[in-house]
Amino acid sequence: MSDRITAKNITDNEFFYGHKACAGCGGSLAVRMALKVLGERTFIALPAGCMSAVGFNFPQLCFSNNAIISTFAGTGSIITGIEAGARALGLKDYHVLGMAGDGGTADIGIQALSGAIDRNDRVIYICYDNEAYMNTGIQKSGLTPFGAKTTTTPAGKHIHGNVKNKKNMFEIVAAHGIPYAATASIAYMDDFIEKVRKASQVDGPSYIHVIAPCPTGWGIPADRTIEAAKEMVDCGLWYLAEYYDDEFHLNRDPNEFTSVSDYLKSQGRFKHLSDEDIALIEQGRDKKWEKIRAWN
Amino acid sequence: MGKVKFISGDDAFAEGIRLARPQVVSAYPITPQTIVVERLSDMVEDQSLKSEFIHVESEHSALSCAIGASSVGARAFTATSSQGLLYMAEGLPYAAGGRFPIVMMNANRATALPWNIYGDQRDSVSQLDCGWIQVYVEDAQESLDMALMSYYIAEHPSVRVPVMVNLDGFVLTHTYEAVDIPEAKLADEFLPPYVSDNKMDLENPKNMAFSVGPADNQEFHLLHHKAMLRVADVVNEADTRFQSIFGRSHGGMVEGYRTEDAEYVLITVGSITGLAREVVDELRSQGVRAGVLKLRFLRPFPSQQIAEALVNSIEQGSAEVGSVVQAVGTLEKDISFGYEGTIYTNVNSALIKEDVHVPSYNFIGGLGGRDISKEDIRKCFSHMIGKEKDKIVWIGLGVEDDVR
Numbered sequence: 001m002s003d004r005i006t007a008k009n010i011t012d013n014e015f016f017y018g019h020k021a022c023a024g025c026g027g028s029l030a031v032r033m034a035l036k037v038l039g040e041r042t043f044i045a046l047p048a049g050c051m052s053a054v055g056f057n058f059p060q061l062c063f064s065n066n067a068i069i070s071t072f073a074g075t076g077s078i079i080t081g082i083e084a085g086a087r088a089l090g091l092k093d094y095h096v097l098g099m100a101g102d103g104g105t106a107d108i109g110i111q112a113l114s115g116a117i118d119r120n121d122r123v124i125y126i127c128y129d130n131e132a133y134m135n136t137g138i139q140k141s142g143l144t145p146f147g148a149k150t151t152t153t154p155a156g157k158h159i160h161g162n163v164k165n166k167k168n169m170f171e172i173v174a175a176h177g178i179p180y181a182a183t184a185s186i187a188y189m190d191d192f193i194e195k196v197r198k199a200s201q202v203d204g205p206s207y208i209h210v211i212a213p214c215p216t217g218w219g220i221p222a223d224r225t226i227e228a229a230k231e232m233v234d235c236g237l238w239y240l241a242e243y244y245d246d247e248f249h250l251n252r253d254p255n256e257f258t259s260v261s262d263y264l265k266s267q268g269r270f271k272h273l274s275d276e277d278i279a280l281i282e283q284g285r286d287k288k289w290e291k292i293r294a295w296n
Numbered sequence: 297m298g299k300v301k302f303i304s305g306d307d308a309f310a311e312g313i314r315l316a317r318p319q320v321v322s323a324y325p326i327t328p329q330t331i332v333v334e335r336l337s338d339m340v341e342d343q344s345l346k347s348e349f350i351h352v353e354s355e356h357s358a359l360s361c362a363i364g365a366s367s368v369g370a371r372a373f374t375a376t377s378s379q380g381l382l383y384m385a386e387g388l389p390y391a392a393g394g395r396f397p398i399v400m401m402n403a404n405r406a407t408a409l410p411w412n413i414y415g416d417q418r419d420s421v422s423q424l425d426c427g428w429i430q431v432y433v434e435d436a437q438e439s440l441d442m443a444l445m446s447y448y449i450a451e452h453p454s455v456r457v458p459v460m461v462n463l464d465g466f467v468l469t470h471t472y473e474a475v476d477i478p479e480a481k482l483a484d485e486f487l488p489p490y491v492s493d494n495k496m497d498l499e500n501p502k503n504m505a506f507s508v509g510p511a512d513n514q515e516f517h518l519l520h521h522k523a524m525l526r527v528a529d530v531v532n533e534a535d536t537r538f539q540s541i542f543g544r545s546h547g548g549m550v551e552g553y554r555t556e557d558a559e560y561v562l563i564t565v566g567s568i569t570g571l572a573r574e575v576v577d578e579l580r581s582q583g584v585r586a587g588v589l590k591l592r593f594l595r596p597f598p599s600q601q602i603a604e605a606l607v608n609s610i611e612q613g614s615a616e617v618g619s620v621v622q623a624v625g626t627l628e629k630d631i632s633f634g635y636e637g638t639i640y641t642n643v644n645s646a647l648i649k650e651d652v653h654v655p656s657y658n659f660i661g662g663l664g665g666r667d668i669s670k671e672d673i674r675k676c677f678s679h680m681i682g683k684e685k686d687k688i689v690w691i692g693l694g695v696e697d698d699v700r
Contacts, residue, residue, distance in 0.1 A: 041498050043368070058512060061503035066496035068367055069505040071386055074360030077352060081320060081364020081372070082496075084348040088319035088370050094498060112360065115353035 005193050011036050019062040020054040024222030026186050026212030026229060027051055030128040031099055033189065037196040040065050042095040043082050047104040048072040050135045075100045076112030079123040095124060095200055102129045102143035106167050117176040117205045124199045125207045127169060130214035138217040142167040146284065147277050148269045155272035165284065173207045174243040180206040181243040187230035191240055191251065211238050219268015228267065234258040236285045239292055248295040260285060298478040305468035308436040308475045309401050310335035312443025314345045315483035318373035320365035322350040322358045326380040327413050328469040329403040333375060355380035359387035366396035367504055369495035371447065374398065377465065378405035378419045385423065391458050392427030393520065394505050395494055397450035398458040404566070405465040406664045414665020415465030416629035417565065421638050427520060429459040429527055430595040432566040436473040438546050439463055441538065444487055448534045451490050454526045464567040466665065478542055486541050524596045531593070549598035551590045552605045554580065558587030559622045560680045561606060563643055565591050568627065568668055575673040586677055597642050603650030623655045623680035629662035636688050655683065661691035668692060
């Protein structure tokens with residue numbers, strides 16, 4: 001525990017700096033902090049998506065470590081190639097990190113991610129989840145939650161936004177028998193940082209799924225990003241957990257949840273939800289917690 | 297000097313790759329390329345090839361992985377065919393635009409629908425615009441030799457563009473021939489290790505594969521295009537160097553056969569060339585001045601070399617200048633639906649640009665593995681000799697082409 005990274009001893013060096021992300025962007029904070037933990041000897045690959053769109057505009061290239069845009073579907077396979085090439089060339093003391101959004105991870109990139117875990121490559125994969133395709137302007141992804149309004153799941157008289165629940169990426173990844181996987185939230189930064197540090201020490205693949213709100217897509221003010229990420233955990237619609245040694249571990253088990261209704265109603269994307277819709281979401285949360293509490 | 301083995305085109309290509317020592321191999325099996333992947337895994341297992349063999353889960357990942365490996369400065373190899381080539385198509389301009397000198401073997405195979413595993417060239421011809429160098433080999437020996445030579449061309453400091461080496465499905469990939477396998481020591485002498493600064497480097501970090509807006513985008517493509525225009529010289533350099541070390545040559549961008557004084561020239565690509573040469577010999581014995589011009593490369597397209605081959609026959613002929621070549625025919629296993637064979641389109645453009653004005657015919661055949669017979673090739677020549685009206689002709693059809 002002595003090598004734990006905290007707000008006091010984390011590096012002042014910036015590796016993702018001068019980019020064009022929107023004010024209050026959760027995804028860019030996740031990238032910035034992950035790189036502070038992993039350091040300058042990190043190869044990072046990011047697919048098409050917000051982070052590559054805001055960070056790699058020639059001649060304004062915003063990573064001071066080695067960085068590359070991957071094919072959209074190929075984050076999992078380009079990090080395999082980087083790692084294999086680095087190993088073949090005899091490079092020492094480095095990390096290979098893939099960071100993709102929810103679409104790049106749970107939808108178009110899930111095949112390559114599955115392949116990378118299956119190959120047991122020594123790579124770290126972080127999914128920054130903002131719950132829709134934000135780069136193209138807020139369309140539904142496989143990780144958009146039930147009820148959320150996006151530009152492809154409009155909220156009208158007949159359909160109240162997205163009719164499906166989020167894919168369970170954490171457990172899909174764990175089902176591969178991965179050495180280390182975790183969920184996180186940018187509001188619980190010390191927890192996220194510690195999980196990145198743990199992932200960096202795994203001799204094999206590791207996966208972290210971090211919730212990173214997008215003010216534009218969620219319909220919240222730019223200064224409420226962290227609060228929204230915190231409320232999502234505190235009201236029980238997200239949870240902090242790990243998977244290692246073939247077992248799940250729940251990291252945070254609150255005695256009492258904050259209000260789901262308050263969480264939803266503070267965001268433009270959920271404004272249209274009826275009391276029945278909210279009740280349904282609460283029931284889903286309770287069912288989920290029954291299951292995950294049994295992990296401990 | 298080397299060892300002679302009786303092996304298939306796929307086997308020969310794998311032997312060439314063993315000699316080229318790629319540091320990362322990532323490929324997904326697909327008929328008729330599969331043997332290459334199997335042989336390379338055997339070679340990694342018996343440690344005669346010291347390479348990271350990556351079990352990718354798709355062709356898209358095969359090429360993404362090769363791009364990743366190349367982006368840190370490793371020599372990378374992949375191989376595919378047909379649907380696989382199309383599935384990885386997103387990565388083709390990506391690898392080329394990033395100037396990653398990857399070598400890929402493509403077993404030329406028909407594309408679905410209808411499903412068909414046999415050979416034609418519609419897969420690679422559909423990707424002519426993706427920015428890769430495309431070479432088409434004729435036999436198993438050339439397969440092995442081009443595996444080695446392609447890295448020399450791709451990695452050459454004045455090129456730095458990936459190379460796709462095409463082998464006709466089954467006719468080449470699965471046909472056994474006696475192949476000379478050079479000594480590893482000589483291969484090392486021919487092909488130096490890959491050294492480049494177009495890579496991510498722990499001591500000198502880089503951002504790669506970035507976005508370039510309208511202000512600079514076109515210039516990046518111009519640089520890529522200029523590099524392609526230098527390929528013909530590098531091919532000659534590679535071939536000369538190859539010959540001095542191995543005593544074997546495969547020529548430059550094109551290879552003519554009895555074209556010096558030919559009146560009728562058939563342009564071919566790939567393994568059909570051997571049969572066309574036989575027909576030319578027969579026709580010559582009957583007094584017809586026939587010739588074959590094999591295009592070894594389709595990208596960059598050998599416009600000038602085609603014109604030179606035809607103009608030579610004009611100048612060396614006994615008749616007045618311009619009257620010797622009576623007609624040119626392009627025989628190809630491809631059709632761009634609603635138009636003509638794409639190689640024919642390219643040939644015609646070359647002829648116009650180079651001021652060679654002769655009747656030009658297109659012979660479409662061999663689709664989905666349909667056999668092209670000697671009789672079919674004789675008919676191509678008689679069509680040219682007869683100065684027939686139809687410029688685009690499907691050969692070897694099982695039905696009458698009565699659709700107008």
